[in-house]
Amino acid sequence: MPVFPTIAFSPRGTVASFLTSAPVAGSGRSISHARLSDSAAIAPISATVLTKNSEATLAAVLVALGWCDEVVVLDTGSTDGTLALAASFANVSLHRLGGPFPGFGRAHRRAVELARHNWILSVDSDEVVTPALAAEIAALTLDPRTVYSVPFQNYFNGKHITTCGWSPDRHERLFNRTATNFCASEVHERVGTAGLAVAALRHPIAHYSYRSAGDFLRKMDAYSRLFAEQHAGRKKTGPGRAVARAAWAFFKSYVIERGCLQGAEGLTISAYKSQVVFWKYLRLHEANRGALGRSGRESGGAAYSSGTARPLSPNP
Numbered sequence: 001m002p003v004f005p006t007i008a009f010s011p012r013g014t015v016a017s018f019l020t021s022a023p024v025a026g027s028g029r030s031i032s033h034a035r036l037s038d039s040a041a042i043a044p045i046s047a048t049v050l051t052k053n054s055e056a057t058l059a060a061v062l063v064a065l066g067w068c069d070e071v072v073v074l075d076t077g078s079t080d081g082t083l084a085l086a087a088s089f090a091n092v093s094l095h096r097l098g099g100p101f102p103g104f105g106r107a108h109r110r111a112v113e114l115a116r117h118n119w120i121l122s123v124d125s126d127e128v129v130t131p132a133l134a135a136e137i138a139a140l141t142l143d144p145r146t147v148y149s150v151p152f153q154n155y156f157n158g159k160h161i162t163t164c165g166w167s168p169d170r171h172e173r174l175f176n177r178t179a180t181n182f183c184a185s186e187v188h189e190r191v192g193t194a195g196l197a198v199a200a201l202r203h204p205i206a207h208y209s210y211r212s213a214g215d216f217l218r219k220m221d222a223y224s225r226l227f228a229e230q231h232a233g234r235k236k237t238g239p240g241r242a243v244a245r246a247a248w249a250f251f252k253s254y255v256i257e258r259g260c261l262q263g264a265e266g267l268t269i270s271a272y273k274s275q276v277v278f279w280k281y282l283r284l285h286e287a288n289r290g291a292l293g294r295s296g297r298e299s300g301g302a303a304y305s306s307g308t309a310r311p312l313s314p315n316p
Contacts, residue, residue, distance in 0.1 A: 043142050044069040045174075046115035047123060050107055054125035055081040057208055062089045064129045067138075068121065074111040076101055103186030103226060112177050118144075122173050122182075122191070123205065127152075132203035137174065146197040148174035151204045156265050164259040164269045165252070172198065173205070186230040187223055216272045224280035232287035239282060246278035 047068040051058060052075065065071050066089075073086040075096045086094050095114055097107060112120050119142060123129060133150065140148075152169040154161050161167065172191040175181075180192045210216055253259045253273045259266030 042138060043119050044117045045119045045121050045137070046070040046072055046117040047121045048072045048074065048108065048111035048115060049123055049125055050074050050076060050104070050111060051078060051082050051086065051125045052076045053078050053080045053082060055085055056211070057126045058082060058085055060128050061123065061125055062086065062092065064131075064134070065121075065123070066091065067134050070116050072111050072115050074107065074114065076107060103184070103189075103230070105182050105185040105189035108182040108189055109184065112181055115177070118176050118178050120175055120177050122175075124207075126208045128206045128208070130204055130206055133201065133205060136201055136203045142176070143197070143199075144176040144179050146199050147172045147180060147191055147193050148199050148201055150174065150201050152207045153204045154207045154209065156210050156269060159262070159265055161262060161265060161269065163257055163262045163266055164254075164273070165257045166269070169207075170200065174201075186226040210272075213268075216268075220272065220276050220279060223276060224283050227280040228283035228287040231284055232290075235284060236288070237281045237285050239285060242278050242281035242285065245281055246274045249277040250274035 045068050047065045047070070049058075049061060049065075049071060051073055054061075055078075062071060062073075062085075068091060071089065071092045073092050073094050075083060075086070075094070077097070083094065083096070086092050093114065093116075095111075097110065101107065102110075108122060112122075121129075121137070137148075149170050149172045152171060154166040154169060172193060175191050180196060182189050182191055210219070250270050250273070253270035254266065259270040262269075
């Protein structure tokens with residue numbers, strides 16, 4: 001795996017208080033901003049968070065991780081107040097990724113590498129660990145050969161979205177890095193589970209992925225470019241296929257997955273999913289044509305006239 005340079009920052013200030021608490025099952029005690037590792041029965045946990053211009057959501061994310069022994073924040077190019085905000089939390093270890101963005105999978109792997117502890121809880125900069133989930137993790141007897149999956153509650157416009165394929169939604173986020181890690185995919189990165197047990201936790205992460213139409217557009221641009229980069233030269237497509245896939249994506253989300261029952265939010269999300277599919281396959285088509293052109297020039301043949309896909313965007 002390539003080595004990506006990082007710049008470390010020294011934390012300053014004090015961690016914000018954990019605003020809510022929840023009982024730890026069977027223990028009679030509660031979780032607040034105290035670290036889970038304060039108990040000898042709990043293995044120390046490092047949370048990892050990738051950030052880029054995450055100032056609007058990051059405070060809630062880090063407050064909710066106040067119980068973690070360490071939070072590794074790996075920034076991929078913020079120009080807002082993200083770095084200063086992260087550095088104000090006492091349990092945050094702050095780093096900045098140097099060089100071009102390597103894709104989400106490799107960036108997550110770098111964050112895992114920077115952690116002090118082997119137990120990793122990976123969350124994004126718009127994902128808030130609920131007090132009930134923190135309490136559930138505190139009650140676990142962690143097994144290094146087990147990966148723990150977490151249910152997600154996805155929100156848009158302040159509404160919990162239960163249609164459009166956004167529910168049920170579950171991701172593997174708690175694992176021991178001596179046994180597994182993230183795959184190296186540019187997008188749709190996942191924690192490997194081959195040869196390991198997978199345990200489903202009950203309590204959720206609250207996910208506030210999209211706050212406006214601008215968020216949809218920004219993430220659509222980033223994801224479609226990364227998808228094209230990941231699959232260029234390996235997956236065939238064309239404009240007609242892009243249109244057909246986009247039409248099916250809308251029908252699936254709005255009709256089959258019942259987005260039509262969730263008002264304007266269901267329509268917006270279904271349209272967004274359709275557009276993501278259209279642009280990622282159209283950009284893949286352009287990337288494939290560019291690869292053909294380069295191949296032709298290198299072999300002395302006639303180049304296929306087209307530009308390559310534009311450079312990758314950092315993570316949204």
